[in-house]
Amino acid sequence: MSTDFVITSENNPELFRDTTSKGAAKTYSFDFTPWQEDNSSLSSAAWTTEAGQAAITGEALASGIATALITTTESGGSLIKLVATTATEIKVIWLDILAKDMKVLQAGSDYSLQRC
Numbered sequence: 001m002s003t004d005f006v007i008t009s010e011n012n013p014e015l016f017r018d019t020t021s022k023g024a025a026k027t028y029s030f031d032f033t034p035w036q037e038d039n040s041s042l043s044s045a046a047w048t049t050e051a052g053q054a055a056i057t058g059e060a061l062a063s064g065i066a067t068a069l070i071t072t073t074e075s076g077g078s079l080i081k082l083v084a085t086t087a088t089e090i091k092v093i094w095l096d097i098l099a100k101d102m103k104v105l106q107a108g109s110d111y112s113l114q115r116c
Contacts, residue, residue, distance in 0.1 A: 002026065002027035002028065002029060003018050003026060003027070003028050003029075004028075004029045004030075004031065005028070005029070005030050005031065006030075006031045006033075006034060007030055007031065007032045007034065007035040007084075007091070007093065008034045008035060009034055009035050009037065009038035009039070012035075012093075014094060015094045015095075015096055016093065016094065016095050016096070017095075017096045017097075017098070018095070018096075018097050018098070019097070019098045019099075019100065020072055020097060020098070020099050020100070021072070021099065021100055021101075021102055022072055022073075022074060022075040022099045022100065022101045022102070023071070023072065023073065023099075024071070024072055024099070025069055025070070025071040026069070026070055026071075026072075027058075027067060027068070027069050027070075028067065028068055028069075028070055028080075028095060029065055029066065029067040030045075030065070030066045030067075030082060030084075030093055031064065031065045032064045032065065032066065032084060032091075033063070033064040033065070035064075035091070036064045036086075039086060039089055039091075040086035040087055040088055040089060041064065041086060042061060042064055042066070042084050042085065042086055043085055043086055043087060044061065044084070044085045045059070045061040045066035045082060045083070045084045045085070046059075046082070046083045046085075047059050047066075047068045047080060047081070047082050048080070048081050048083075049078060049079070049080055049081075050079045050080065050081045051077070051078060051079040052072075052074070052076060052077050052078025052079060052097070053072070053073045053074035053076070053078060054070050054071065054072050054073070054078035054080060054097060054099075055070070055071045055073060056068050056069070056070055056080065057069045057071070066082060066084060068082075070097065072097060072099035074099065075099050075100060075101035076098070076099060077096060077097065077098050077099075078096075078097045078099065079094065079095070079096055079097075080094070080095040080096075080097065081093075081094060081095075082094075082095065
């Protein structure tokens, strides 16, 4: 499963958001192709975990699309920073991931109550 975002030349949100489960490994991609048409081609894309417990692996940049596999090791929020670089510009993208622990959510539900 993957989550894909597109970076346009104008009107991009400063922060992208997603929700997943604790322990999930999900591929995220940011398509900079429309943005590159008005700017320059990307020369690099660096992903870092700025807050939280997310692990980033499998980083790649191909044809203006930056991808990475992000694993949420704990429940709670993780803030990921993606720095995309051209020869003359730096574009910073923020990804806020909320990882939910389904065991905790299930314990608080009313499914265990008996119904007449």
